[in-house]
Amino acid sequence: MRVAVLNGYGGLLAITEIPRPVPAAGEVLIKVTAAGLCHTDLHLIDGDPAILPGFPAVLGHETAGIVEEIGSGITSLTVGDAVAVFGAQGCGACTTCLSGLENMCSVQLLSMNGIGTPGGFAEYMIVSAERHLMPIGDLDPVKAAGLTDAGLTPYRAVQRALALLEPGSTAVAIGLGGLGQFGIQYLNLLSDARIVGLDPDRAKRTRALGLGADLVLDPTDLGFGESMAEHQLAGACSAVLDFVGNDSSLATGRSLVGIGGMLNIVGLGGGSTELSFFTMPPESVVTTTNWGSASELAEVIALARDGHIESTVTVYSLDDVQQAVDDLRAGRVNGRAVIVP
Numbered sequence: 210m211r212v213a214v215l216n217g218y219g220g221l222l223a224i225t226e227i228p229r230p231v232p233a234a235g236e237v238l239i240k241v242t243a244a245g246l247c248h249t250d251l252h253l254i255d256g257d258p259a260i261l262p263g264f265p266a267v268l269g270h271e272t273a274g275i276v277e278e279i280g281s282g283i284t285s286l287t288v289g290d291a292v293a294v295f296g297a298q299g300c301g302a303c304t305t306c307l308s309g310l311e312n313m314c315s316v317q318l319l320s321m322n323g324i325g326t327p328g329g330f331a332e333y334m335i336v337s338a339e340r341h342l343m344p345i346g347d348l349d350p351v352k353a354a355g356l357t358d359a360g361l362t363p364y365r366a367v368q369r370a371l372a373l374l375e376p377g378s379t380a381v382a383i384g385l386g387g388l389g390q391f392g393i394q395y396l397n398l399l400s401d402a403r404i405v406g407l408d409p410d411r412a413k414r415t416r417a418l419g420l421g422a423d424l425v426l427d428p429t430d431l432g433f434g435e436s437m438a439e440h441q442l443a444g445a446c447s448a449v450l451d452f453v454g455n456d457s458s459l460a461t462g463r464s465l466v467g468i469g470g471m472l473n474i475v476g477l478g479g480g481s482t483e484l485s486f487f488t489m490p491p492e493s494v495v496t497t498t499n500w501g502s503a504s505e506l507a508e509v510i511a512l513a514r515d516g517h518i519e520s521t522v523t524v525y526s527l528d529d530v531q532q533a534v535d536d537l538r539a540g541r542v543n544g545r546a547v548i549v550p
Contacts, residue, residue, distance in 0.1 A: 210226065210227060210228075210229040210331060210332040210333045211224055211225070211226055211331070211332050211527060211550070212224070212225060212226075212227055212267050212327070212330065212331035212332070213267065213268070213269075213330040213331070213527060213530040213531075213548075214264075214265035214266065214267055215253075215254055215261075215264065215265065215266045215267075215268060216264050216265050217264055218254070218255060218256030218259060218261075219254070219255060219256065220254070221531050221534075222254075222268075222330070222530050222531045222534060223531075224527065224528060224530075225265075229332075229333050230327075230333065230335045231278070232278055232279060232280035232335055233280050234280045234281045234282050235280055235281070235282050235283070235337070235338060235339070236279075236280040236335050236336065236337055236338070237276060237278070237279050237280065237283060237286060237335070237336045237338075237339055237342060238276075238277045238278040238279070238333055238334070238335055238336075239272075239274030239275060239276055239277055239292060239294070239333065239334055239336060239342075240274050240275045240277040240332065240333055241269075241272060241273075241274045241329050241331055241332060241333060241334055241550050242273050242274050242275060242291075242350035242351075242354075242549070242550075243272070243273045243274075243329075243350040243351045243353070243354035243547050243548070243549050244269040244271060244272045244273075244328070244329030244330055244331075244354055244547065244548045244550075245269075245271030245272075245329075245354045245355040245357070245358065245359060245545050245546065245547050245548075246269075246271075246525075246530070246533050246534065246537060246545075246546040246547070246548060247270075247271065247358060247359060247387065247537075247545070247546075248476075248477060248537070249270065249358070249477060250268050250269070250270075250323075250534070250537075251534065251537060251538060252477060253266075253268055253324065254268070254534065257479070260324065261324070262325055266327075267323070267327035267328050267330055267331055268323050268324075268328050268330050269322070269323040269328030269329030269330035269331070269334075269548070270296045270321060270322055270323030270324055270328055270329070270357075270358060271294075271296060271323075271329065271354045271355055271356075271357045271358045271359065272293070272294040272296075272322060272323070272328065272329030272334060272354055272357065273291070273292065273293045273294070273345065273350035273351075273353040273354040273357075274291075274292060274294070274329075274334065274350070275289060275290070275291055275292070276288050276289060276290040276292060276342070277333060279339075283339050284339070285339050286339055286342060290342075290344060291344065291345050291346065291347075291348075291350065292342040292343060292344055292345060293342070293343045293345050293350075293353045293354065293356060293357050293506070293510060294322060294329070294334075294336055294341055294342060294343075294357060295311075295340075295341045295342070295343060295357065295503050295506050296321060296322065296323070296357050296358055296361075296500065297311055297312035297314075297321065297499070297500040297501070297502075298311060298320045298321045298322065298337065298338075298341050299311030299312070299313075299314025299316065299320070300314055300316045300320065301338065301340070303315070303316070309502055309503065309504060310502050311502065311503065312365075312499050312500040312501055312502055313499065320337060322334060322336065322337075322341075329354070329548070330527065330530055330548055331527075331550065332527070332550045340503070341503075343503070343506055343507055343510055345510055345514070346514060347514075348510065348513055348514050351522055351524060351547050351549060352513065352519075352520050352522060353510065353513070354547055355387065355520055355522065355545040355547060356506070356509050356510060356513055356520070357506060358500060359387040359388050359391060359520070359545050360391050360509045360513070360518070360520065361500055361501040361505060361506050361509050362388060362475060362498055362499075362500050362501060363388050363389070363391040363392035363395055363450070363452070363475065364391070364395055364501055364505055364508070364509050365498050365500065365501035365502070365505055366392065366450050366473050366475050366498040367392060367395040367396055367399060367400070367450070368395075368399075368505070369471075369473065369496070369498065370400075370447075370448035370450065370471055370473065371399060371400060373447040373448050373469070373470065373471055374396075374400040374401070374402040374447055374448055375401070375402075375447075376401040376402075377401075377403075378400075378401075378402045378403070378446075378447040378448075379402060379403045379404075379405060379441075379442065379445065379446045379447060380396050380400065380402040380403070380404055380405070380446065380447060380448045380449075380450070381405045381406075381407065381442070381446050381448070381449045381450065381462070381465055382396070382404070382405070382406050382407070382417070382422075382450050382452060383407045383408075383428070383449065383450065383451045383452060383453055383458045383461060383462055384407070384408060384451065384452035384453035384458065384476055385406050385407070385408035385410070385413040385414060385416065385417045385425075385452075386408075386413060386452065386542075386544075387520075387521075387542075387544055387545040388452045388475060388476070389406065389408070389413075389417070389450075389452040390413075390416060390417065390420055390520070390521065390544065391518065391520070392450050392452060392475075393406055393417050393420045393421055393422050394420050394421060394517075394518045394519070395518075396421070397420065397421025397422075398421075398512075398517060398518070402447065402448070403423050403424070404421060404422045404423050404424075405422065405423065405424045405425070405426065405440070405442065405446075406418075406422040406424070406425040406426075407425070407426055407427075407428045407461065408425070408427070408428075409427050409428065409429045410540075411427075412543075414426075414427065416521070420519075424440060426440075428457075428458075428461050437464075437465070442465055443464055443465060444464065444465070444466070444467055444490060445465070445467045446465040446466060446467050446470055447467060447469075447470045447471070448470060448471045448473065449462040449465050449466050449470070449471065449472045449473065450473050450475055451472065451473065451474050451475060451476055452475050452476045453476040453478045453480075454474050454475065454476030454477055454478035454479065454480055455476075455478030455479065455480035456478075456480035456481065456482070457480070458476070458478065458480065459472075459474065459480045459481065459482040460482060462474075462482075463482050463483075463488070463489070466489065466490055466493050467490055467493070468490045468491050468492065468493065469490070469491070469492045469493060470490065470493045470494070471493065471494045471495075471496065472493070472494070472495045472496070473496050473497065473498055474495070474496070474497045474498075475497070475498050482495075520544060520545060521543055521544025521545065522544050522545050522546075522547045523536070523542050523543050523544060523545070523546050523547070524547050524549055525546060525547070525548050525549070526548070526549060526550075527548055527549070527550045530548050533546045533548060
C-alpha cells in the first residue's frame, strides 16, 4: 500500500510503498477514505514536542474509512461498514478510560493513530480496537474525517462553557479557522449567548457571520480597543474560547474574560499568559480542552448527519500531502485540509 511518511523531524512527507498490514485479534483494518490535516500535524513534523516514537512515521489522526478486514473477536462491525476513527485513543483499562474519558488517558500518546501508531495518511490503516470506530452511515467521509478532531474538540469546549452562557451573556471565539468555525456553530446551536468572533482574516470573519456569529472583529485592527469598549466586551465575557493559543490571542482572551468567566485554551499556538490573583477577574477560570470523549464524537456525528453543522474542506490527493502541509503553514487552507487517498 502507498503511504506518506515522515523520516525525521523537520522533514518533508514522502510517498512510499509498504506491505499492507494484517489485523491481529481484536484489530480492524480500514481502507482510508479521508484523513484530515491539522496544526497538530505541523507540530509533530517540527518535533514540537518531539513525541513521535520513531521513524519513518505515518501521521494522520483524523480518519474516516471503510472496514476492509477484521481480526478475531470483533463483534460489532462487518466488512464494508463506513466508519470514523475516534482519535483520542487511551489504554482502555485505567480509571479515566473506564469512566468514558479516553481523551484524558495519561498513556494515550502511545496508542493514538497518527501519533503513537501509523495513521491515516495511507491507503489502509490498522485500528487497535473496535470501540474506536464510529459508524457514519451515508455521511460524506471527507466531511466526517475532520469531525474526529476539528469538530469534536470545539464541541467539548462549548459543552464545558454552557453553564456560563445564560441569556444576555457573551461568548467569544478567537480564531475562525477550522476549529473556530465549528465553535461558532455549536455556540449558535446550544446557547442563547451573544456570539463574537475574532480573526484578522476578512473571509473567515464573513464565514463566521454566516455560521451564526452576531459580531465579528479584527483583533489586529488599530481600532480594536475602541470596538471592545463600544460593544462592552472588555472584562465582560462569560466564555472565551481561544482556538489559536499564541501570546497575542491569550492576551486578548484574558482581557475579555469577565467575573466568574472562563478562558479556554484550545489552540496549540504555544503561547503563555500571566496568571495571578490580581491579573484575572474574581473566580474566573483558565482551562484547556483536550479533544473529547467517544460519546461526544457520536453526538457530533449525529449533528452532522442531521444537517445541523457544516464544514468547509479543501481536498488533496495523497500525492499532494506535502502541498497540503505547505498550504496549511502559509494559511492558504479554506476550512480543513483533507487527504483523500
